[in-house]
Amino acid sequence: MAKKDKKVKEEAPVLTKKELKALAKEQAKIDAERAAEEAKPKKKKKTPVEEGVSKAVAKDVPKDEWDEQDGSGGGDFLKVKSGSHLGRIRSVISLGQVVFSFDGKRDERATSAMGFVIEVWPYKIKKDKIVLTEDKPAIIYHVMKAFKDNDQSHYVKMLKAFKAKNVGSMADQAVGIDVYTSDKGYMYVDTSAKRAGKGIYPLGLLEKKAVPALTEEGHLVPNLNAMTKKAMLELNPITQVKDYILEAINFRGSVAEGVLEKIRKDKPKFAMLKDADDKKGSSSSKTKKKKKKLTEDGEY
Numbered sequence: 001m002a003k004k005d006k007k008v009k010e011e012a013p014v015l016t017k018k019e020l021k022a023l024a025k026e027q028a029k030i031d032a033e034r035a036a037e038e039a040k041p042k043k044k045k046k047t048p049v050e051e052g053v054s055k056a057v058a059k060d061v062p063k064d065e066w067d068e069q070d071g072s073g074g075g076d077f078l079k080v081k082s083g084s085h086l087g088r089i090r091s092v093i094s095l096g097q098v099v100f101s102f103d104g105k106r107d108e109r110a111t112s113a114m115g116f117v118i119e120v121w122p123y124k125i126k127k128d129k130i131v132l133t134e135d136k137p138a139i140i141y142h143v144m145k146a147f148k149d150n151d152q153s154h155y156v157k158m159l160k161a162f163k164a165k166n167v168g169s170m171a172d173q174a175v176g177i178d179v180y181t182s183d184k185g186y187m188y189v190d191t192s193a194k195r196a197g198k199g200i201y202p203l204g205l206l207e208k209k210a211v212p213a214l215t216e217e218g219h220l221v222p223n224l225n226a227m228t229k230k231a232m233l234e235l236n237p238i239t240q241v242k243d244y245i246l247e248a249i250n251f252r253g254s255v256a257e258g259v260l261e262k263i264r265k266d267k268p269k270f271a272m273l274k275d276a277d278d279k280k281g282s283s284s285s286k287t288k289k290k291k292k293k294l295t296e297d298g299e300y
Contacts, residue, residue, distance in 0.1 A: 019206060020128055027125075030083050030178075078138040079185050080122045086132075086203070086211045087140075087177040089170050090218040091117040091234050094226070095241075096248025096256070100145055110249050112146035114155075114167050115240045118189075118200075119215060120177050130210040137215060140179065141236035142189045142200075143244060154191050154198045161197035171220050174211035176201040224248065227256035229263060241271040 095113035099106055119137035123130050146167065147153045155167070164170055177200060178193035189199040196202070203211070219231040224245070235241050241260075251257055263270050 017128075019204065020125060023125060023130075027084060078134060078136055079181065080120055080138045080179055080187065082179055082181045082190070085138075085177045085179055086121045086123055086130075086207065087137075087175050087200075088119045088121075088211050088214055089116060089173050089175060089200075090119050090214050090216065091115075091220070091231070092167050092171050093117070093219055093221040093231050093235060093240075094223045095143065095235075095244035096224045096254075097250045098244050098248050113244045113248070114144045114146050115235050115244065116140075116142040116144065116167075116170075116189075117218070117234055118142060118175075118177060119212075120179065120187075121211065123210065130207065132210070132212070137212075138187060140177070140187050140189060141240055143240060158197045158200050161200075161202055168220055168222060171218055172214065174203055174208040176203050176207070224250060224254040224256040227254070227259050229259050232256065232259050232263060237271040238273070242273075246271065 093115045095115045097110040098113040099110050100113075101107065118140045120140055121137050122133045124133055125131070144155055144158075144167065145153065146155050148156060150156060158164075158170075159166070162170065162173065162175075175197075176195075178190040178195065180188045180190035180192075182188070191199045193199045193201075219228070219234050221227055221231045232241065232245075235245075245251060245256060245260075260271070
């Protein structure tokens with residue numbers, strides 16, 4: 001996970017005819033499914049939630065509000081089309097213990113929320129080789145509910161697919177990424193994908209070799225009391241910091257709270273919408289001051 005000062009170009013791996021055929025067949029299937037979906041009459045606009053993406057993560061914040069942010073999440077980032085891409089997980093950062101909700105129904109207990117920052121590389125097959133089509137990666141900010149009790153959960157399926165003990169061991173892993181890109185250009189891991197790992201899946205040896213090293217140093221933060229300024233600035237200020245860390249039941253009194261206060265001395269609007277109800281910009285004011293007893297697994 002160390003920062004690479006100089007990029008070393010490696011020769012693209014040569015695919016066997018069997019591997020090339022399998023890759024081409026898989027991509028053709030994905031492209032055909034996407035094309036068929038786009039060709040359907042749009043009586044009702046399809047949302048990322050309907051594609052299986054977490055409702056809390058899939059909320060599109062208007063562009064003018066994103067432009068008001070200090071920190072990550074704004075700016076001119078590379079966008080990739082919906083489909084299958086190569087990727088490398090740069091950071092795995094705890095977002096705290098959060099009471100998740102879906103379709104207006106809140107969970108009965110808090111669950112660990114994990115924030116991922118993933119470098120995504122679009123590619124194509126050219127002369128039996130995997131060739132990257134961009135000289136820099138797109139960045140996807142992903143949130144995962146670390147719920148171990150459900151074998152069908154994204155968390156469990158991904159760990160099983162990679163034979164990983166916990167999400168911390170996923171840092172710096174070369175992975176395949178199924179991406180959903182909304183009409184506004186916001187990118188999400190497509191957790192509706194049926195492939196092993198639900199949107200984040202293992203690669204073959206040759207595909208792994210085609211994934212570049214990390215372009216920036218990553219961060220591994222197992223819980224809110226291990227938070228650092230650099231790690232928090234690595235996260236998306238709205239869909240990861242505001243929507244999760246500030247809503248975590250263990251945020252108050254944590255090291256993460258002190259880190260946020262330090263960041264806001266230099267960046268007063270960090271993790272705030274410009275029209276936020278809370279003048280201090282902290283949605284933690286909505287969090288009950290009395291800490292609840294956790295009944296779910298803690299951070300990894």
